Amino acid sequence: MDRAKTMLAEGSIGSDFLQLDIREAPPGGLADWLAGRLRAAIADGRLPVGGRLPASRVLAAELRVSRGVVTDAYQRLVDDGHAVGRGRAGTVVVAAPVVPPEPVPVSSTAKVITSSPGPEIFDAMRAAPARIDLTPGVPDLTAFPRAAWLRAERSVLDELEPAQFGYGDPRGAPAMRRAVSHWLARSRGIRADPGEIIVVAGVAQALTLLGDVLRRHGITEMAVEDPSSLGARQHLHHCGLATPPVPVDDDGLRVAELSAPAVLLTPAHQFPMGVVLGGERRRDLMRWAAEGGIVVEDDYDAEHRYDRAPVPAVRSMVPEVCYLGSVSKLLAPALRIGWLLAPPRFRDDLVAAKRFADLGNGVLPQLVLARLMETGELERQLRVVRARHRRRRDAMIRALSDALPSAFVHGAAAGLHLTVTFGDGVDDVALAAAALEAGVKVQPLSWHRQRPGRPGLVLGYAARTGTEIAEGVAVLGKLLR
Secondary structure: OHHHHHHHHHOOOOOOOOOOOHHHOOOOOHHHHHHHHHHHHHHOOOOOOOOEOOOHHHHHHHHOOOHHHHHHHHHHHHHHOOEEEOHHHOEEEOOOOOOOOOOOOHHHOHHHOOOOOOOOHHHHHHHOOOOEEOOOOOOOHHHOOHHHHHHHHHHHHHHOOHHHHOOOOOOOOHHHHHHHHHHHHHHHOOOOOHHHEEEEOHHHHHHHHHHHHHHHOOOOEOEEEEOOOHHHHHHHHHOOOEOOEEEEEOOEEOHHHOOOOEEEEOOOOOOOOOOOOOHHHHHHHHHHHHOOOEEEEEOOOOOOEOOOOOOOOHHHOOOOOEEEEEOOOOOOHHHOOEEEEOOHHHHHHHHHHHHHHHOOOOHHHHHHHHHHHHHOHHHHHHHHHHHHHHHHHHHHHHHHHHHOOOOEEEOOOEOOEEEEEOOOOOOHHHHHHHHHHOOEEOEEHHHHOOOOOOOEEEEEOOOOOHHHHHHHHHHHHHHHO
């Protein structure tokens, strides 16, 4: 490993060390073959993380191929998140491919997927091994801006006063709340004073805090879209709230069918169908809120859009809306940083609930994230991942067209996932279980329904390469046939 790092740093590593034999390459697929061999070398340590790839001109000469073949292969590693181009410094390895786990018995994998998933289902699904994970809700984690984060962290630590290492404001660090206020104004058109913002451990904690507070205010129901996130419903059920379903169509939630005192919705990119709440429905929702209805807006996937103009947040038009957001889909779920904009009638109770839940989020990660927001690094990161996610979205659409031509594709204009629906003869739970047995992890659409509806699958594409996406969808096509 040390020898490989030294050779990489010197630019002396060559095709012999990497075990590259051009005679193995298929005709017409040199760049694909070379990218695959380089990925294998990264995975087994011959190309260690932090090392510099051979100069494209040198490797092309050794392999006796055009330099374009090598630069194309390097670009595929960059697109996959395994390497990054650094100008004159060359192309550097930044992440190793995930090594597929060993096969395990069907009883402990495919049987995880049932038609009646309980609260433990997502933990079990995350633990279940699979060669290709196409579950939704995860961005490209190899794209996490490690260098920018470390720079910001060093800068914050250099400036941090000793007193700031003590207990902080349960609402969040003032610098973080100011940064979120500015971020929402720039990206979502929301004008919010920092005093209105509560920093939370992701949207999941925001829902739990809201559920507890609403229960104390005598509210026992929160309507949800149908279909809607199974995970969000589970959090509300844990708080003792019923979740009556309201149908979703091409214009989003059917506001006219609301009868509960509160509603949770994802208007910018509805999960899982991907539709946008239409203009007339938004006006209906505003009237419903003006009459006393409580609107909880989960701004799910709002920043990831490809083929449509930005959709304004409902909170930008209705200040009384409870607004939830996070960086889980932009940076990483592991950060557990989000925000809750609370209307005046619930704000004090929500701050108290946050105080007694955990005394507030960790201050240092808040200050680092605030620095990324205020310096423009977060916008730069968004531009990088948006381009990469678009390419992977396109790869999944092509794969679905080839392998599942009869399926209907929903939600392609934005987000990190696609939903496909089938005819009534398909059992999506059985299909998802068979896919997991074959090494491909997906979610059945029926998990996210409360009422009967067309079967389907919810497929995440952001965290997988184009090659993995094509292979995974091909498995689904074979199973369905």
